[in-house]
Amino acid sequence: MSAAGVGDLVLRVDGRRPVSAAGVEEVLRLCDRAEDGYKAGVFVAYVSGAPLPGWTAALDVGLLTKWERAVRRLERLGLTTVAVAAGDCGGTALDVLLATDFRIAVPGVRLVPPIEGEATWPGMSLFRLARQGGLSAGLRRAALLGTPVEAATAGLVDVVAEEPDSVLAEVAAAAAAFTGKELAIRRQLLLDAVQYSFEEALGAHLAACDRALRRGAAS
Known part of the structure; x- marks a missing residue:
């Protein structure tokens, strides 16, 4: 691709x-x-x-x-x-x-x-x-x-x-430097931010951070 x-x-x-x-x-x-x-x-x-x-x-x-x-x-x-x-x-x-x-x-x-x-x-x-x-x-x-x-x-x-x-x-x-799935995750986090509290959003942000750390370690 x-x-x-x-x-x-x-x-x-x-x-x-x-x-x-x-x-x-x-x-x-x-x-x-x-x-x-x-x-x-x-x-x-x-x-x-x-x-x-x-x-x-x-x-x-x-x-x-x-x-x-x-x-x-x-x-x-x-x-x-x-x-x-x-x-x-x-x-x-x-x-x-x-x-x-x-x-x-x-x-x-x-x-x-x-x-x-x-x-x-x-x-x-x-x-x-x-x-x-x-x-x-x-x-x-x-x-x-x-x-x-x-x-x-x-x-x-x-x-x-x-x-x-x-x-x-x-x-x-x-x-051109940003891969699709990761960009889509960041976009969704931004969209969710206007309706969720900090506590409600925290889990999704930490999961995205964990994913980024794993991808970094794998590369």
């Missing part, structure tokens, strides 16, 4: 388009490639666009369940996942953006929780917005009223850059 470089694993998500079976299959296909062919490196998602009126017309809970599971699988990949965002990001684009490890945005990117019917869409992007960004005034307005929020001020992107490709290359170079 080799390391995935920029361009090896690329997902393009247009948030103007609703969730579809083809979109689910594309995410799963790339996750299969990532898991079967690469032990390290980057998975890159280019995200942009926000839903158009009527975007939920062909949706059902079964399709949404498949989409959320596919995004969750991407979120737990044993590779560094990187989003490159442009313009307004809502719907599927926002889902994928919030599921990645490292986020690069060009200037002017806005996060746009979609509105359907009487309220904002209650998908898992709401969960990730609250878990990752807290409940700041701007994010509360976004989550409850659909008010777009500037990505640069929301604390949900890592870098705002006119030339995102150069930042992406730097991230890819750094990620």
